[in-house]
Amino acid sequence: MVSTWLNGLVSGTEPAAAGYFGGGYTEVGGADIFATVDKFLFSDDTRTTLGTGLSEPTKMLAGMASLTAGYFGGGWADSSPSVTTVNRFLFSDDTRTTLGTGLSSARYGLAGMASATAGYCGGGWVSGNVTTVDRFLFSDDSRTTLGTGLSAGTRDLAGMASSTAGYFGGGTVSGKVTTVDRFLFSDDTRTTLGTGLSVARAGPGGMASATAGYFGGGKLGSAPWVGATVDRFLFSNDSRTTLGTGLSANIGNVAGMSSSDAGYFGGGSNNDSPYYWATVDRFLFSDDTRTTLGTGLSVAREFLAGVAPGLS
DSSP: OOOOHHHHHHOOOOSSEEEEEEEEEOOOTTTTOOOOEEEEEETTEOOOOOOOOOSSESSSSSSOOOOEEEEEOOOOTBBEEEEEEEEEEETTTTOOOOOOOOOOOOOHHHHHHHEEEEEEEEEOOOBBBBOOOOEEETTOOOOOOESSSSSSOOOOOOOEEESSSEEEEESSSSSSSSOOOEEEEETOOEEEEOOOOOOOOEEEEEOSSSSEEEEEEEESTTOOEEEEEEEEEETTTTEEESSSSSSOOOOBSSSEEOOSSEEEEEEOOOSSSSSBBOOOEEEEETTHHHHHOOSSSSSSSSSEEEETTOOO
């Protein structure tokens, strides 16, 4: 998502002080989909779990956020293989409401990102992969659907954004892809970057600083099947570099979110033991160094989503 903490500083609005990981799935102790929302305080990275989670247990959902609220949309829920539901969490007190207008179609495996004024939910699976991008105006939560969607029907992709454009990267089309689509916020036009991800993958996480966006981890198209790679896209010219230090383990189906000075990749799954991960890796934006939080998610899970005023 757009670095809304920066917009907040410019406008004089205090940005939220925490990021959230919501929903997800595990088969430990029996298959389970979660409504859980974990909150990480950026000042010391401590975790609490909200008393009120999602309106129902959901996996493979999207996350996006404004300065004042975080949104979790769509996904595979307990009630149905795919839903249109969009839950809104007010940052000031963590209360949840459910939007009267949800996604334009029920789908899972979608991604989210946001500008200062609107959030976007793109891609996913309905009866096949879709190109659909829904736009929610933060001033009244009304929804429109962009005339131009993704460059190809894609599921299990990730989203991140700068102050001027949003990016959807990776995912599955007919196979894993490196594609990164860029949507200019001024008119919602789409271009596809000449340089995509360094390796084709589905289920990466996305997060962003004021100057660069990151896609980390993911399911690969061949052995070892999951990766730790973190690609960095410089917003000034969309050039890509790959960090020397990736995630702390090869993990796919991970989620991302960020504060003003660091980005976080949380949860996911691996081919080895433990299969499901509670790990949260933190990348300091000043030098891209990685640390792993002493306290991770409240429960190990994959197919979750992240929201924060610095990214969704």
